[in-house]
Amino acid sequence: MKHVANWALNVAAQRGASYADVRVIAQRNRALTTKNGKVGNASDTESVGMNVRVIVDGAWGFAASSELGRGAVEKTAAEAVAIARASARVKREDVQIAPEKPAVAEWSTPFKIDPFSVSVEQNIDLLLAIDAELRSVEGITLAETNLNFSREEQWFLSSEGADIHQTKLSTGAGYAAYAFAGNEIQKRSYPNSFGGQWQNKGYELIEELKLLENARRIAEEAVALHKADQCPEGMFDLILDSSQLGLQIHESVGHPIELDRVLGMEANFAGTSFLTLEKLRTLRYGSDLVNVVADARQEHGPGLGTFGFDDEGVAAQCIPIITKGLFTGYLSSRETAHNIGLNRSGGTVRAEGWNRLPMIRMTNISLLPGEKPLSLEQLIASTDRGILMQTNRSWSIDDKRYNFQFGCEIGWEIMNGKRVRMVKNPSYSGITTEFWNSLEAICSKDEWTLWGTPNCGKGQPQQVMGTGHGASPARFRGIKIGSAFQGS
Amino acid sequence: MLTREQAGDIFDRVKKFSSADAVEVLFSGGRFALTRFANNTIHQNVSEENHVISVRTVFDGRTARAITNKFDDESLRRAVQASERLSRVQHSDPDLLPMAAPKDATGSASEGAARKPEPARHFAETAAITPELRAEGVRNIVVVANRHSLTTAGIFSSGESFEGIFNSRGLSQWHTQTSAEISITMLAQDSSGWQKSNSPNLANLDALTLAETAAKKAVESAHPREIPPGKYTVILEPSAALDIVGFMFSDYSGMAILDQRSFLTGRIGQQLFGENITICDDVAHPLQSGSSFDGEGIQRGKIELVKNGVVKRVVYARATAQRMKCSEHKDSVGPIEPTGHGFPLPNEIGEMPLNIVFAPVDGSQSVEQMIASTERGILVTRLWYIREVEPFEKMLTGMTRDGTFLIENGRVQGGVRNFRFNESLIHMLSNVEAMSQPVRASGEESFDMVMPAMKVRQFNFTEVTKF
Numbered sequence: 024m025k026h027v028a029n030w031a032l033n034v035a036a037q038r039g040a041s042y043a044d045v046r047v048i049a050q051r052n053r054a055l056t057t058k059n060g061k062v063g064n065a066s067d068t069e070s071v072g073m074n075v076r077v078i079v080d081g082a083w084g085f086a087a088s089s090e091l092g093r094g095a096v097e098k099t100a101a102e103a104v105a106i107a108r109a110s111a112r113v114k115r116e117d118v119q120i121a122p123e124k125p126a127v128a129e130w131s132t133p134f135k136i137d138p139f140s141v142s143v144e145q146n147i148d149l150l151l152a153i154d155a156e157l158r159s160v161e162g163i164t165l166a167e168t169n170l171n172f173s174r175e176e177q178w179f180l181s182s183e184g185a186d187i188h189q190t191k192l193s194t195g196a197g198y199a200a201y202a203f204a205g206n207e208i209q210k211r212s213y214p215n216s217f218g219g220q221w222q223n224k225g226y227e228l229i230e231e232l233k234l235l236e237n238a239r240r241i242a243e244e245a246v247a248l249h250k251a252d253q254c255p256e257g258m259f260d261l262i263l264d265s266s267q268l269g270l271q272i273h274e275s276v277g278h279p280i281e282l283d284r285v286l287g288m289e290a291n292f293a294g295t296s297f298l299t300l301e302k303l304r305t306l307r308y309g310s311d312l313v314n315v316v317a318d319a320r321q322e323h324g325p326g327l328g329t330f331g332f333d334d335e336g337v338a339a340q341c342i343p344i345i346t347k348g349l350f351t352g353y354l355s356s357r358e359t360a361h362n363i364g365l366n367r368s369g370g371t372v373r374a375e376g377w378n379r380l381p382m383i384r385m386t387n388i389s390l391l392p393g394e395k396p397l398s399l400e401q402l403i404a405s406t407d408r409g410i411l412m413q414t415n416r417s418w419s420i421d422d423k424r425y426n427f428q429f430g431c432e433i434g435w436e437i438m439n440g441k442r443v444r445m446v447k448n449p450s451y452s453g454i455t456t457e458f459w460n461s462l463e464a465i466c467s468k469d470e471w472t473l474w475g476t477p478n479c480g481k482g483q484p485q486q487v488m489g490t491g492h493g494a495s496p497a498r499f500r501g502i503k504i505g506s507a508f509q510g511s
Numbered sequence: 512m513l514t515r516e517q518a519g520d521i522f523d524r525v526k527k528f529s530s531a532d533a534v535e536v537l538f539s540g541g542r543f544a545l546t547r548f549a550n551n552t553i554h555q556n557v558s559e560e561n562h563v564i565s566v567r568t569v570f571d572g573r574t575a576r577a578i579t580n581k582f583d584d585e586s587l588r589r590a591v592q593a594s595e596r597l598s599r600v601q602h603s604d605p606d607l608l609p610m611a612a613p614k615d616a617t618g619s620a621s622e623g624a625a626r627k628p629e630p631a632r633h634f635a636e637t638a639a640i641t642p643e644l645r646a647e648g649v650r651n652i653v654v655v656a657n658r659h660s661l662t663t664a665g666i667f668s669s670g671e672s673f674e675g676i677f678n679s680r681g682l683s684q685w686h687t688q689t690s691a692e693i694s695i696t697m698l699a700q701d702s703s704g705w706q707k708s709n710s711p712n713l714a715n716l717d718a719l720t721l722a723e724t725a726a727k728k729a730v731e732s733a734h735p736r737e738i739p740p741g742k743y744t745v746i747l748e749p750s751a752a753l754d755i756v757g758f759m760f761s762d763y764s765g766m767a768i769l770d771q772r773s774f775l776t777g778r779i780g781q782q783l784f785g786e787n788i789t790i791c792d793d794v795a796h797p798l799q800s801g802s803s804f805d806g807e808g809i810q811r812g813k814i815e816l817v818k819n820g821v822v823k824r825v826v827y828a829r830a831t832a833q834r835m836k837c838s839e840h841k842d843s844v845g846p847i848e849p850t851g852h853g854f855p856l857p858n859e860i861g862e863m864p865l866n867i868v869f870a871p872v873d874g875s876q877s878v879e880q881m882i883a884s885t886e887r888g889i890l891v892t893r894l895w896y897i898r899e900v901e902p903f904e905k906m907l908t909g910m911t912r913d914g915t916f917l918i919e920n921g922r923v924q925g926g927v928r929n930f931r932f933n934e935s936l937i938h939m940l941s942n943v944e945a946m947s948q949p950v951r952a953s954g955e956e957s958f959d960m961v962m963p964a965m966k967v968r969q970f971n972f973t974e975v976t977k978f
Contacts, residue, residue, distance in 0.1 A: 056859055058770075058859045059770075061602075061604055061606075062601050062602070062604075062857065063857060063858065063859035064576075064857050064858055064859060065575035065576070065597045065598075065601065065857060066575065066576040066577065066578065066597070066857075067576075067577045067578070067590075067593040067594070067597060068577070068578040068579075069577075069578065069579045069580070069581070069586075069589075069590070070563075070578075070579075070580050071580060071581055072561065072580065074559075082553065082556075083553075083554065083555060083556060084556055085555070085556065085557040085558070086557070086558045086559070087557070087558070087559040087560070087561075088559070088560050088561075089560065089561045089562060089580045089581070090560070099560075102558060103558075105642060106544075106556045106557070106558060106642045107556070108642075109546070109553075109556065109641075109642035109643050109645070109646040110546075110553040110554075110556040110642075110646065112553075112643070112646045112647070112650065113548065113551075113552055113553045113646055113649050113650050113653060114552045114553060115550070115551060115552045116552075142600075143596065143597055143600045144600045147600065147601065164770075164771045165770045165771060165772055167859065201770075201771070201772060203771035203772070203776065206903050206904075207903055208771070208772060208902045208903050286549075286550070287549050287550050287662065287664060287698070288549045288550070288554055288555075288664075289549075289664075290549055290662075290664035290696050290698060290703075291547075291549070291664040291665045291666060291694055291695070291696040291705075292666075292694075292955065294895070294912075297977070378559040378561055379557075380555055380557050382555075416900075417898040417899055417900050417908065418898055419896040419897070419898045419908045419909055419910065419931070420896055420910075421895065421896070421910045421912070421929060421931075421976045421978075422895050422896070422910065422912050422913075423976075423977075423978055425976050425977045425978070426910065426929075426931055426974060426975075426976035426977070428908050428931060428933075428974070430898075430900050430908075448900075448901060450900065452931070452973075452974060454976075454977065483545060483547055483555075483666050483668075483694075484543070484545055484557075484668070506933070506973050506974060507900045507901075507906070507908060507933050507973075508900075508901075508906075508933070509933065509971075509973045510741075510742065510933070510971045510973060511904075511906065511933065511935065511971065
């Protein structure tokens with residue numbers, strides 16, 4: 024595929040590009056689902072294409088095509104240059120990109136079992152067995168399961184000499200049980216909502232998740248929610264399980280630290296950020312216990328934000344985002360790094376596929392675990408009065424990322440260190456910095472999970488990206504509970 | 512752009528490679544370009560061209576799909592083999608129908624006869640939009656921003672696309688259309704305004720009016736004051752109304768009723784909304800867009816979903832209609848027939864109406880008239896990050912954004928800080944006091960619709976944010 028990239032780079036140079044990069048990408052996906060004892064969807068997808076990104080006359084242009092013949096590739100490169108020239112008609116200053124030593128490298132996601140090597144029969148049998156276990160519980164009216172595998176092979180070449188061949192592999196799996204009765208629909212999911220758990224690793228993830236072993240408990244909880252009391256409204260201490268805390272991190276830390284948002288580049292769609300530039304190294308984002316990193320390196324774990332190089336050819340890095348509660352870092356790109364005084368990109372730029380422009384995306388934005396040993400059960404035991412919430416059901420946050428509201432599938436009231444009753448329709452709300460400053464206890468490494476969020480939307484045209492979020496359960500003091508049902 | 516004739520040739524090659532009982536190929540793709548601006552400069556500017564085929568094979572009640580964007584013989588053969596491999600390993604599904612024949616494609620019998628021909632949706636001038644023309648459009652928007660000392664961000668996009676379906680029973684359908692869209696945010700120091708419009712025909716878009724309206728909203732909402740959350744009369748401009756009501760239409764599906772995941776389960780035939788709410792799905796409406804056939808090639812019928820607040824019926828794919836006729840719900844869901852709203856098979860969700868048209872009401876009011884008749888209320892330009900909190904009462908949460916105003920004594924009194932709402936759609940559509948004439952509207956949370964502005968009593972704001 025390098026020859027394809029070189030055709031495009033040559034045309035870009037001939038037509039006056041001061042910088043160009045080319046990504047040639049081959050993607051393969053498999054999706055398998057079941058619903059109520061039948062296969063719902065079974066599909067294989069292949070998508071191959073290339074794109075050219077150029078700077079001409081100090082402005083950006085980008086063009087992409089599924090055609091990889093020489094004529095089509097050269098036409099695509101010429102189109103990118105023409106688009107950049109059009110961009111230059113409405114510019115205030117020339118684009119600056121931070122220097123980057125061009126890398127020549129190979130990188131692949133480590134895995135034990137290639138998920139595409141596992142027979143479809145085996146996978147469907149697994150999903151149907153889970154489905155049957157869920158529906159064996161009286162009161163379950165709908166059972167859904169899914170398995171998803173993807174592989175992306177990318178060749179990145181730039182006019183500066185970068186030459187990177189990278190292959191990323193990801194695996195996802197999960198299920199949900201619904202119980203409809205009276206005027207109410209209750210739902211439980213495992214191991215997480217919205218498709219379950221997703222990581223950049225092989226089929227070994229499926230074996231680790233103990234999917235079938237948890238199916239009956241999940242179905243029984245969905246049915247039991249109908250008899251549970253409504254979650255009380257008021258101010259309570261709140262314990263979040265690690266998957267819900269992962270989404271809390273995503274929405275109230277991951278998005279506001281995107282430097283393109285901060286600089287107004289997403290103002291029309293995804294929004295801006297309350298984290299204006301003067302807050303760097305001055306804002307107390309959270310309590311002293313809050314340590315958050317953006318870590319794309321393999322040693323952080325197999326998150327959906329783990330890679331060797333980003334889509335600008337910058338090597339994976341670990342960036343301290345919140346250090347002992349102090350806001351210390353943004354997610355940056357080659358274009359935006361200079362705005363915060365950096366002379367190198369933070370390496371966080373990715374694109375959904377060959378036909379999309381790379382942009383700043385979360386890598387693995389993780390809350391580091393507590394240093395002192397603390398299990399979830401010990402955390403509950405040390406709570407006088409609170410609510411434990413598990414598994415996200417709804418999520419919403421304003422376009423500067425201040426005010427949020429989350430709903431969870433299930434809650435448990437805690438009194439004097441014990442779970443005293445299940446509660447349904449739990450929700451909580453707050454203001455981002457007030458919330459993180461109320462964090463008073465985090466479970467330790469044994470309870471830490473690196474969750475995958477496969478459906479993060481951003482950009483115009485919109486791109487969907489997978490991000491990673493590591494978290495242990497944590498307790499927050501004096502949080503507003505139940506506002507979703509206030510006044511209803 | 513791929514032509515119908517070229518697609519036919521590809522389909523013939525796919526058939527040749529397949530040993531399945533039946534073969535279907537979906538075609539989609541085209542050219543798309545988007546010029547994006549922020550901080551009064553073009554900062555992203557992209558184009559793409561892609562053609563995709565999706566091959567479905569069937570063996571004795573078993574079906575699956577493989578998708579590729581490569582049309583050489585080797586790639587087509589690989590896609591066919593992948594589809595066949597996935598099909599063969601499944602259990603036979605007694606509910607899987609034979610692929611639709613041409614005689615099946617006419618769809619809904621009860622209301623289909625009244626179907627109007629689909630309006631032209633491909634415009635040569637729109638297909639010919641260049642990067643230079645989009646840049647010129649952006650420049651004009653920036654001029655408006657500069658005139659008002661504002662910062663602007665947004666998009667100007669254009670495209671030309673095709674959709675097609677061919678199957679081995681002789682059915683073939685083809686659709687082409689163009690599209691153009693402009694979305695503009697104007698930002699002041701502590702306020703913002705927004706407007707968005709799209710159409711198959713660029714001639715229907717007025718960038719300068721959109722820019723001036725967005726700028727006016729940014730200027731007039733400056734220095735927003737904080738007022739307490741609570742229940743207010745709200746005036747939802749069409750984009751805001753669209754984004755919230757859009758969350759209910761996946762429930763107007765026979766499959767959703769069978770799965771007991773629809774809020775309409777047990778409620779069809781009931782007076783669920785106010786008498787002033789009448790909604791249909793009508794792909795042939797002149798302000799609608801999209802193809803006139805569904806994922807199986809069935810013609811989309813005009814379907815009256817709600818009449819005077821009573822939910823009349825839901826839409827059906829072919830197999831869903833067949834299942835519903837044998838279900839416990841069959842006598843309580845209104846007419847049951849394929850309506851031309853199915854998604855490509857195989858899928859889990861069945862069908863959904865995607866060409867929603869709210870009926871005009873006698874005595875419609877402009878937004879200005881609604882404001883003039885409001886003693887105290889909130890004018891909402893745009894909603895954001897809407898999510899379902901509770902599925903059966905259709906309780907939704909979300910935020911206001913980019914132009915939220917206090918109305919007192921019939922006049923806009925200035926901007927207010929943005930609110931979070933938690934509101935039941937059933938409650939909201941039971942409390943609509945007034946509506947404007949429906950227009951083609953576009954938001955960010957839902958699909959485009961023909962939608963009025965709505966004045967709603969007792970809309971539930973539960974929190975206020977910091978800006």
